[in-house]
Amino acid sequence: MxxxxxxxxxxxxxxxxxxxxxxxxxxxxxxxxxxxxxxxxxxxxxxxxxxxxxxxxxxxxxxxxxxxxxxxxxxxxxxxxxxxxxxxxxxxxxxxxxxxxxxPTPSRASLVYDCLSKTAVIGKFIEAQQTAHLPTTYLIQAEQELPTEAELATLSFPLFVKGDAADAREERGGFVCAVQSAGEACRLVRERLVDFRRILVQAFVPGVGVGAHFFVKNGAIKQEFMTRCIHEVPHTGGYCSLRGAWWNDEIMRDARAKVLCLGWEGVSMLEYRWDKFSGKFWFVELNPRFWASLHVALYSGINFPVLLVDSARGATVSVSSPQVRPVFVRYTFPFDVGYVVSRIRDKRLPFLQKAKSVAEWFLLFFDFRVRSDLLFPGDRMLYLIQFYRFIKSLVVRGGS
Known part of the structure; x- marks a missing residue:
């Protein structure tokens, strides 16, 4: 060749x-x-x-x-x-x-767009009897009978109502809404089915976010990696502002089975919630595209983008052992600031915990294991640009 x-x-x-x-x-x-x-x-x-x-x-x-x-x-x-x-x-x-x-995605369009749909992904797992480690979930389509308030009331709250852009009737973004009552969930489902062909309602599961990352070629996993979220924005669950390389054999076994079940080719990240106290975990969603925590893999010496494009141009790719190194990556401004602010504003947290969070935020600057998403070798200017934008946004908000 x-x-x-x-x-x-x-x-x-x-x-x-x-x-x-x-x-x-x-x-x-x-x-x-x-x-x-x-x-x-x-x-x-x-x-x-x-x-x-x-x-x-x-x-x-x-x-x-x-x-x-x-x-x-x-x-x-x-x-x-x-x-x-x-x-x-x-x-x-x-x-x-x-x-x-x-x-560098599957050639079959139906597979691509099904994998962009949380509802379709969960449905495929159910069809293939890959139901281990799934949260309690209702898959809802407009032409089907909707779940009742009594049925939804038996789930763990808050409930998450989700719809994806791939399932929208017209071009629009997806949504994820957390609701605190079965009645609110039913109302939201009825409203959203006007704009989305299918949506899902998912029960709350505890824990922190973890990701299983893959490069798959010709039905075989060529590269894998894992990360764990340490800070989320808000701190009760959300965007991951501080994450690190991590490994869990049980989660990885489940993720391998699920990604191969889907038949996805290329890169993907399977997101889970992991409860460190019980050891239990639940699959949340598939990201069949590059993910926010990619820099953790790059700093760890695993280059998913180059593997993907080298393979696409016909080159032989070499993979790396996913050895877990003490690598942590922080998106400092504005997201890790948002993590601290969310803890300060949480009235349920005692003062000492809030003070500890503020102190930790500053001490992370002196931890040699913590890298920055934006302060990347050969490309450090992005950090300064983002810091400037962050300060400017504070000034604008303060003056309004």
């Missing part, structure tokens, strides 16, 4: 405002790939990366001229691969067959 060199293989990386896609830009650009970055936001943080060959502002995904813009970019820049975000995949759904040869 005549393998095209990396320098002759331009890659379009989408949605570079997102921290996971910034990690993709750095990984590919650092490996010698010409990276063309695109985003609808003119000030997308990833545009300022030293690893971007060219930055392109694209039309918003919902606009009628986006597809024509994409066609022109592919021709004008000789694009050989596209790293899609979820939003990008939803935007090109009607044209998936036209662009699928450029995306």
């Amino acid at each position: 005549n393998i095209v060199s990396r320098s002759a293989f331009p890659v379009l990386v989408t949605d570079v405002h997102a921290i996971g896609m910034i990690g993709v830009v750095r990984a590919l650009g650092g490996a010698g790939y010409p990276v063309i970055a695109c985003d609808a936001e003119e000030d997308a943080l990833g545009f300022s990366s030293n690893f971007v060959r060219q930055a392109l502002v694209c039309p918003p995904y919902g606009r009628h001229d986006f597809i024509e813009w994409l066609r022109d970019v592919i021709v004008d820049h000789g694009i050989r691969a596209i790293i899609p975000s979820e939003g990008f995949l939803v935007a090109v759904r009607a044209h998936y067959d036209e662009f699928s040869h450029l995306m």
Whole structure:
């Protein structure tokens, strides 16, 4: 096979405002790939990366001229691969067959869009009898009988009502809403089924977020990795602002079975909740695209983006042993600040715990094991840009 060199293989990386896609830009650009970055936001943080060959502002995904813009970019820049975000995949759904040869995703559109749907993923696990470690879940479609308040009242609260952009009747983003009563859940389900073909209601499960990360090629797992969330925003559960490399054999066994059951090819992250007190865990969702905690793998020497694109261009890929090193990665501004603020504002926490959280936040700057998402070797300016934006937002809010 005549393998095209990396320098002759331009890659379009989408949605570079997102921290996971910034990690993709750095990984590919650092490996010698010409990276063309695109985003609808003119000030997308990833545009300022030293690893971007060219930055392109694209039309918003919902606009009628986006597809024509994409066609022109592919021709004008000789694009050989596209790293899609979820939003990008939803935007090109009607044209998936036209662009699928450029995306390192499954060739079958139905598999791709089912894997973008939490409802479809859970449904496939139930159909394949892969029901171990699933939270109690109701899968709901408009034409089916809806669960009653009495049925939902038996679940653990809060309940989470979820819908995905892949299941929207028109182009719109997905949603996740936490509700505190069965009646509120029923009302929200009825309202959302107007805009979404299918949604799910899921019971609360305790614990912290953990991720099982995979690169799958030809039905075989080639690379795997795990992370655990340490700080979430808010602290009761949400976006992970401090995470670290981690390993759990039992969760990984379950994740391997689930990702292979789905038949997904390429990269993916299976998200779980893990209760460290009981050792129990529950599958929450599949992310069949690059994830926010990608920098933990990069700092640990596991380069998922390069594995993916090297494989796509026909090169032989070498994998790394997922040895757990003491690597922690923090998204300091604004997210880890938000973690501390959420603890300070929580009236249930005693003063000493709040004070401890504030002290820990400062002490993390002196922990050599803690890296920064944005203070990346060869690309440290992004940290300063984000810090400036954070301070500016505080000044604007303070003056309003």
